[in-house]
Amino acid sequence: MNQQPAKEVIDPVQRARIWYALLLVIFGIFVLRVFYLQVIRYTYYKRAALSDQLKQYSIPAGRGLITAHLGDGTVPIVLNQELYTLYADPVDIKHPAQTAAKLQPIIGGSISNIQQELQTSGTQYVVLKQKLTSDQSNKILSYQLPGVGTEGQDYRTYPQGDLASQVLGFVNNAGQGEYGVEQAMNSQLSGTAGELKAVTDINGVPLAATSNNILTAPVNGDTVGLTINVGMQAQVEKIIQSAYKTNKSKDVSAIVMNVNTGQIEAMANYPSYDPSNYSNVSNPDLFENDTVTNPIEPGSITKLFTTAAALTKGAITPTSSFYDPGSWRIDGATVSDAAIDHSQGQESVLDILDKSLNTGATWMLMQIGGGQINPVARQTLYDYFSNHFMLGKATGIQQGNGEESSGYLPSPNDNGSGINLTWANVSFGQAYTATALQMVTGISSILNGGTYYAPTLIDQVTSPGGKVTKVQPNAIEKNVVPKQVSQDIISLMEQNNARHINEGYPYLNFGPNYIVGGKTGTAQIAMPQGGYYPNLFNGTYLGFIGGNTPQYAIVVYNIEPTNYASFAGADTGQPVFANIAHMLVNDFGVTPKS
Amino acid sequence: MTYSSTLALGRQQNLSRGQNSVTFRVTDKRLGPVSNTIILIVLACLLGLLYLTQVTRTNTYGYQINNLQQQQSQLQQQHENLTVASAREQSVSRTANSNTAQAMTSVNPSGSVQQ
Numbered sequence: 001m002n003q004q005p006a007k008e009v010i011d012p013v014q015r016a017r018i019w020y021a022l023l024l025v026i027f028g029i030f031v032l033r034v035f036y037l038q039v040i041r042y043t044y045y046k047r048a049a050l051s052d053q054l055k056q057y058s059i060p061a062g063r064g065l066i067t068a069h070l071g072d073g074t075v076p077i078v079l080n081q082e083l084y085t086l087y088a089d090p091v092d093i094k095h096p097a098q099t100a101a102k103l104q105p106i107i108g109g110s111i112s113n114i115q116q117e118l119q120t121s122g123t124q125y126v127v128l129k130q131k132l133t134s135d136q137s138n139k140i141l142s143y144q145l146p147g148v149g150t151e152g153q154d155y156r157t158y159p160q161g162d163l164a165s166q167v168l169g170f171v172n173n174a175g176q177g178e179y180g181v182e183q184a185m186n187s188q189l190s191g192t193a194g195e196l197k198a199v200t201d202i203n204g205v206p207l208a209a210t211s212n213n214i215l216t217a218p219v220n221g222d223t224v225g226l227t228i229n230v231g232m233q234a235q236v237e238k239i240i241q242s243a244y245k246t247n248k249s250k251d252v253s254a255i256v257m258n259v260n261t262g263q264i265e266a267m268a269n270y271p272s273y274d275p276s277n278y279s280n281v282s283n284p285d286l287f288e289n290d291t292v293t294n295p296i297e298p299g300s301i302t303k304l305f306t307t308a309a310a311l312t313k314g315a316i317t318p319t320s321s322f323y324d325p326g327s328w329r330i331d332g333a334t335v336s337d338a339a340i341d342h343s344q345g346q347e348s349v350l351d352i353l354d355k356s357l358n359t360g361a362t363w364m365l366m367q368i369g370g371g372q373i374n375p376v377a378r379q380t381l382y383d384y385f386s387n388h389f390m391l392g393k394a395t396g397i398q399q400g401n402g403e404e405s406s407g408y409l410p411s412p413n414d415n416g417s418g419i420n421l422t423w424a425n426v427s428f429g430q431a432y433t434a435t436a437l438q439m440v441t442g443i444s445s446i447l448n449g450g451t452y453y454a455p456t457l458i459d460q461v462t463s464p465g466g467k468v469t470k471v472q473p474n475a476i477e478k479n480v481v482p483k484q485v486s487q488d489i490i491s492l493m494e495q496n497n498a499r500h501i502n503e504g505y506p507y508l509n510f511g512p513n514y515i516v517g518g519k520t521g522t523a524q525i526a527m528p529q530g531g532y533y534p535n536l537f538n539g540t541y542l543g544f545i546g547g548n549t550p551q552y553a554i555v556v557y558n559i560e561p562t563n564y565a566s567f568a569g570a571d572t573g574q575p576v577f578a579n580i581a582h583m584l585v586n587d588f589g590v591t592p593k594s
Numbered sequence: 595m596t597y598s599s600t601l602a603l604g605r606q607q608n609l610s611r612g613q614n615s616v617t618f619r620v621t622d623k624r625l626g627p628v629s630n631t632i633i634l635i636v637l638a639c640l641l642g643l644l645y646l647t648q649v650t651r652t653n654t655y656g657y658q659i660n661n662l663q664q665q666q667s668q669l670q671q672q673h674e675n676l677t678v679a680s681a682r683e684q685s686v687s688r689t690a691n692s693n694t695a696q697a698m699t700s701v702n703p704s705g706s707v708q709q
Binding site for chain 1: 648649652653656657659660671674675677678681682684686687690704705707
């Protein structure tokens, strides 16, 4: 009998042990894997997870507003507004014709052009329209057009249009101020951006239940209040625009300054530009505020400064007179007058201003030097021009960084190239350059009794929390001229104005209640190759209006006018001054004499 | 003999008869390691569930905050738009070109230059 071989029976206990060992191995593998993932690769996976979950947002700070005076209050003249850019992804546009038809009534333009843009190949981003309002954006989004979207962006908005655009400057696409107040006050206007670091869900919404979220609130920029008076600025701009057209000038600029504070209430140039469309300006020169960037040889308005210096030094008195030879020979050159080339006999200081005698200004310089132009005369006039009237130095006005020109004042030291002739020229307004701002600030320091106030465009700065910091008048120099000399200059300017009324300029008559004075300048223009243009002049004017005392100083630079009768100063500078002065009397409450 | 001792004597008599009897005695009831593990796991799960509930509930506040922030943003934008519109309405050029201003006449101006 065959006996079947006995089956090999595994002991159940043994089997259990095998399974147990197997499970232990598997469990061990899991443990090792988890250890690898969670300990060894900890940094990698944490970073990978956070890159999906942790979002970091920069919260832009609102740029500060710019305000200006209007009536008894202030109004914003530069604000922020969120506008929208309409874009499309041509790849996702399935029905360009229908999409274009939907968009056209909102964004304008032709349907065919829009359709063409929607079918642009090789790109996934086409800008269809910029600066849409929120209503327009919402309407477009409500159509839920595939491949079409809008994105918001803050823009500077100018409710007064192009008013004072060159004073204001603009903000570029990077959010930085350029030119004007926007650049000069950029750090105050910009504020400080905030930050949000947060773990978010799949919708990008920050999870509240995490301690890792960091929120730093943005700090909005300060509100900058200008000294500019909106109504006055608008009228000055209108006046110089009219002069620009009438005189067929290259540029016209004017400034109205409060003589007792240095505050600028109007500062205008024409031509100008629209700051909301600065990117469309083809000539970048238009961005510059010529009243601070464009120094010229100012011409005979300088005689006021020469007279003030000579009076202060005691070299002349208001009633002094001299025998006018008609011309002087200095350093081998002839210095003569613009209109008169022969002796007029005895001439007074008032005659020098009224007839704008270059020989008279040169004579005053000679008197400072004791009867001749010498180092004392040159050094003294240089000292007054440079250290009293601050010519040849930037004023520090709050305009774009490096935008302001300091002009040019020659050294009084003998350089062997006709220095006496140079300073004779300086005495009547040639051979040196100054901006309109330098001239009006200098004359203000004489008119107010002898204090040079730093010119300012900033009235106050208001923090987002409402803290107001007033900008106080900054007296740079308190002994520009003695009070008596101030009175003498005011009187001479007033008498000069009275003479002009009788000489055929009745519009300079402001009646008995106001004091008005001024001086014309017909300035020669230097040619690049040397010498002066024979038939091209700048018309300038420096004057004041007030009641008991001068209240406003006014400067006019009419650059290269080509349409006028006789003298650029009298025909193109003086009328602009008169119109501005009348406007101030009529609309801005110049305090009449009491 | 007390009543209790009488009863005890009676029980001893019954036992002595060799009959089946069940004795009840109090023993220490202790959970084994499996039960302990299961209970711990259940407790951990409950705690986890509680945590998840709270976290989810807290995170819904994130949506409320987000919605409120959006509302605030929209209101701020409306405020900005209205401020801009108001400033435009008050602009000098708009005022000067208004019908009212056009109908005005100058009262005794001090003079001007006709160029």
